[in-house]
Amino acid sequence: MALQPTLLVLFFVTFSIIHAQELDAPKFGDGILNLKGKDSAWSMKVGMQLQFQGFAQWEEEDSNFSHTETNFLIRRARLKFDGFAYSPKLTYKIAIGLSNRDISGASKYTSNAPRYILDAVMKWNFYENFELWFGQTKLPGNRDYLTSSGNLQLVDRSLLDGTYAIERDLGFQLRHHFKLSDNFIIKEAFALSQGEGRNITSGNIGGFQYTSRLEFLPLGDFIKNGDYVGGDLYREPAPKLAFGVTYDFNNNAVKTQSNRGTYMITDTGFYETNISTLFIDAMFKYQGFSLMAEYADRTAADPLAKNSDGSLTGDVVQIGNGLNFQAGYVFESNWEVTGRYTNIEFDNDITLKDSKNQYTLGVSKYILGHKLKVQSDVSYLAMNLSNDELMWRLQFAIHF
Numbered sequence: 001m002a003l004q005p006t007l008l009v010l011f012f013v014t015f016s017i018i019h020a021q022e023l024d025a026p027k028f029g030d031g032i033l034n035l036k037g038k039d040s041a042w043s044m045k046v047g048m049q050l051q052f053q054g055f056a057q058w059e060e061e062d063s064n065f066s067h068t069e070t071n072f073l074i075r076r077a078r079l080k081f082d083g084f085a086y087s088p089k090l091t092y093k094i095a096i097g098l099s100n101r102d103i104s105g106a107s108k109y110t111s112n113a114p115r116y117i118l119d120a121v122m123k124w125n126f127y128e129n130f131e132l133w134f135g136q137t138k139l140p141g142n143r144d145y146l147t148s149s150g151n152l153q154l155v156d157r158s159l160l161d162g163t164y165a166i167e168r169d170l171g172f173q174l175r176h177h178f179k180l181s182d183n184f185i186i187k188e189a190f191a192l193s194q195g196e197g198r199n200i201t202s203g204n205i206g207g208f209q210y211t212s213r214l215e216f217l218p219l220g221d222f223i224k225n226g227d228y229v230g231g232d233l234y235r236e237p238a239p240k241l242a243f244g245v246t247y248d249f250n251n252n253a254v255k256t257q258s259n260r261g262t263y264m265i266t267d268t269g270f271y272e273t274n275i276s277t278l279f280i281d282a283m284f285k286y287q288g289f290s291l292m293a294e295y296a297d298r299t300a301a302d303p304l305a306k307n308s309d310g311s312l313t314g315d316v317v318q319i320g321n322g323l324n325f326q327a328g329y330v331f332e333s334n335w336e337v338t339g340r341y342t343n344i345e346f347d348n349d350i351t352l353k354d355s356k357n358q359y360t361l362g363v364s365k366y367i368l369g370h371k372l373k374v375q376s377d378v379s380y381l382a383m384n385l386s387n388d389e390l391m392w393r394l395q396f397a398i399h400f
Helices: 004-019 159-164 223-228
Strands: 022-024 033-036 043-061 064-085 087-097 117-127 130-137 169-179 185-193 209-217 240-253 255-257 260-263 273-286 289-300 304-306 312-316 320-330 335-346 356-366 372-383 389-399
Touching: 159 289, 159 320, 159 335, 223 240, 223 273, 320 356
Parallel strands: none
Antiparallel strands: 022 033, 033 043, 043 064, 043 389, 064 087, 087 117, 117 130, 130 169, 169 185, 185 209, 209 240, 240 273, 255 260, 273 289, 289 320, 304 312, 320 335, 335 356, 356 372, 372 389
8 A cells, every 4th residue: 555656656657758749858957757748738847856875873971982873774765746737827846755754754643644745736926926835835934944855065954954943834825026126136925834744634733824934135046046055056156145034833833843743632632832933044155155044943832731730741842942054165176065063952941852062064076966966974963961972974865
């Protein structure tokens, strides 16, 4: 039964090929297939993403690093489909995860089915610069999470993203952009979503989630949307800057990390509390140099989950704040050296979790940009209460 969605995808692709009028073999990195209906009323680009990763991790004890843990894994394995239907103003995107990391999280809230679907979204450009999105996709959250996993500057995203980012969700989004002057661009996004995360089939348990994002690009657009591409691979000939602010409010949230984490269960059902998350981020690029900065802050009306008699259940909303800075330089040989610093602080009176400081140094070789690359990084994690950790990772990535 687990193979059924994959077989359906393969059948759909084969069926499309047979009935398509045009079949173009695109250049490397621009999809596996480019399909176009004989009446030009639809199109589809078929793509694939694969990341193979190996890592080793050590824990510091008595001034020595020991307790070695090693692992090889398929970090991501995904099929991607995008194109338009009926009109170029009505586009769609489908992304299906096939690796264990992509589909894990099956529960009764997902009908005990693996979470194959990452994105399934329609985008309708209904008037000038206005777009209405509907379906499941990323909410307009922090910059690191909005950057595609295939375009990351280091092996993976930061601890800030893993702790405070908001998950993909089901709902509606309204997006718009305009020019304040010849170069000054402003982009707006608003989302109304279910607030439970992706692939939920049990309905809207708590309230709705409301997300708003505002972006400022005072020096104009980046080359090829480079404000959401890790590293300055396009070597911006003039300085480019993007600044973004996101506010997310999850009304009567029932999970420990807004629409992520675990459900908070009490003796009478679900524990509900209002959770607010603020993101502030920026990206700067110029002639191979890039700098990204992010700040996150999460609060909750009452972060301690309680039973009907007032006793604590043990579930706690992860409230606190975090900082992330990363900078890199891409040499003309397409080697890049990158450094990252991440700080995670929790409200220790509430969460009882250890604050963290992580220092990362990475090197990347872009063979064909982000479409074919090898990346490695080493990270030192300093903990206040627990033992420090050292981690090394090596990843090969290919993206059609």
